[in-house]
Amino acid sequence: MDIIKFAKENYGDFVKRANPAMNKMTALQTLLSGKELSNEEVPLIKEFKVVKDFLELPMGDKKEVVLKKAFATAVTIAKDKGVLPFEVNSSEQIASLVDDGLTRMKVAYQTATGKMDAYQAVDALVDRVATRVVGIADRVIEKGVPFVVDKLCIAMSKHPYTAALVPFVKASEKYIAPVAKAAVRAGVAVVAKAAKPILKKAVDTVKAVGKKILSWLNA
Amino acid sequence: MNETFEDILTSTLEVLEQNPDMDINKLVDVQTEKYKSSEEAKATIDDTFACLDKFTELGHSLADARKEGLTRDQWLVQEIERMTEGCTQDEKDAVATAIVESMEQHVESEVEEANLENE
Numbered sequence: 108m109d110i111i112k113f114a115k116e117n118y119g120d121f122v123k124r125a126n127p128a129m130n131k132m133t134a135l136q137t138l139l140s141g142k143e144l145s146n147e148e149v150p151l152i153k154e155f156k157v158v159k160d161f162l163e164l165p166m167g168d169k170k171e172v173v174l175k176k177a178f179a180t181a182v183t184i185a186k187d188k189g190v191l192p193f194e195v196n197s198s199e200q201i202a203s204l205v206d207d208g209l210t211r212m213k214v215a216y217q218t219a220t221g222k223m224d225a226y227q228a229v230d231a232l233v234d235r236v237a238t239r240v241v242g243i244a245d246r247v248i249e250k251g252v253p254f255v256v257d258k259l260c261i262a263m264s265k266h267p268y269t270a271a272l273v274p275f276v277k278a279s280e281k282y283i284a285p286v287a288k289a290a291v292r293a294g295v296a297v298v299a300k301a302a303k304p305i306l307k308k309a310v311d312t313v314k315a316v317g318k319k320i321l322s323w324l325n326a
Numbered sequence: 327m328n329e330t331f332e333d334i335l336t337s338t339l340e341v342l343e344q345n346p347d348m349d350i351n352k353l354v355d356v357q358t359e360k361y362k363s364s365e366e367a368k369a370t371i372d373d374t375f376a377c378l379d380k381f382t383e384l385g386h387s388l389a390d391a392r393k394e395g396l397t398r399d400q401w402l403v404q405e406i407e408r409m410t411e412g413c414t415q416d417e418k419d420a421v422a423t424a425i426v427e428s429m430e431q432h433v434e435s436e437v438e439e440a441n442l443e444n445e
Contacts, residue, residue, distance in 0.1 A: 155339050157346065167389055172382045173342070176350045179374045180357055181338040185331040187367035192331055198370055202377035236432045237398055238384040241405045244425055246380060248409055278332060282339060 154284040161209070162216040162287055166223070166231050171209075178205045178279070193274045199243050208275045210235045215294030216287060228294075334361065350375075 161174045182201050185191040195201050210232065218228045280288055329337075338357050342348065358368055384405070391401040406425065410418040 155343050157339060157342050167385050169382070172378055173350055175378050176375055177338050177342050177353065178335070179378060180354050180371055181331070181335040183367050183371045183374060184338075184357060184361045184363050185329075185334045187363050187370075188329065188334070188361060190329060190331050190334070198373035198377050201370070201374045202381065205374075206378065206381050234385070234388055234398065235381075236429055237402060238381050238388060240425055240428045240432065241402065241409075242377065242380040242384050244421060244428075245384075245405075245409050246377060248421070278335065281332075282335070 155282050158279075158282045159284060159287055162213050162283065162291075166213070166217070171213075175202075175205050175209055178209065182275075192278075199246065203239055203243070204275055206235065206239060208279060211295075212276060212279060212283075212291055215291045217294070219290040219292075219294030329361070 157174055157177075161171060164170055179201055182191065182195065182205065186195065186201075195204055214223070214228045214231050217223045218225060223231065280291065283291065334357075337360070338353070341353055341356055345353070354368070354371055357363075358371070387405075388398065388401050391404070392398075396404075402425065406418065406422050410421050413421075
């Protein structure tokens with residue numbers, strides 16, 4: 108898929124929803140479509156050292172959580188003011204959205220810059236899924252929710268924040284320098300191309316693991 | 327003032343950029359005061375931070391387990407055992423089933439997204 112088609116199909120929808128920020132969005136859209144930014148548009152694209160440092164840090168570095176908390180703070184304040192352009196309904200969803208979105212961006216960047224290969228990238232994403240799912244299950248159990256599979260599944264499900272993920276990642280992208288942005292996009296393509304067969308194997312593994320876990324617990 | 331999400335995110339990152347050693351809770355105080363956030367929002371931020379800390383703690387736990395030679399599924403079993411300590415076998419099974427089904431759902435949706443990216 109070429110970048111212009113990608114921008115039109117994926118970014119256009121976010122632009123429609125983020126109407127008040129149209130000028131800045133237009134600048135980013137220019138960048139996404141591979142065109143040069145005008146002098147007026149350049150200052151609209153923010154570049155933050157804290158975001159670049161986050162992308163460069165090794166996966167799982169203790170400092171990662173600081174940026175995630177900063178994003179979570181902004182998401183919550185915006186929700187409180189009624190200006191969040193996507194829907195999230197709980198602390199768990201906000202935490203999952205931020206963790207997932209920023210991890211995806213970082214994995215794509217590190218893949219494109221040769222810090223990890225496609226297999227490591229997919230493995231890192233599945234690791235984060237595992238820690239989020241266990242983390243949310245742990246919190247649900249601590250809160251005393253009865254052991255009802257459906258309730259746990261709903262609390263842990265990806266679906267409540269899936270719709271928010273794309274606009275969140277797109278909104279986050281503008282806080283990184285154009286070079287890093289290009290690397291993220293290149294990384295997304297590399298991971299996506301490699302991910303299909305690896306993830307299919309991961310699904311089979313997860314299914315097998317499920318049977319194994321249940322038999323171990325029943326042993 | 328009629329701020330957008332982008333304005334709020336930009337402002338928050340600017341505070342962090344200008345004060346890289348600032349305690350994150352101080353940053354929250356600065357931003358919630360600036361935007362006159364409700365008490366409910368402040369409580370949500372606290373709870374979200376606790377959730378992010380939990381993810382981080384578990385990420386380190388998984389990394390440590392790997393260093394000790396355990397696989398991701400062995401680590402999962404350990405975690406399920408830990409969080410269901412004192413529960414009945416049925417409760418343990420329910421938690422294990424929920425975790426595995428949820429992971430399966432997440433990973434399958436990743437496959438769907440990968441399919442879309444590859445089209």
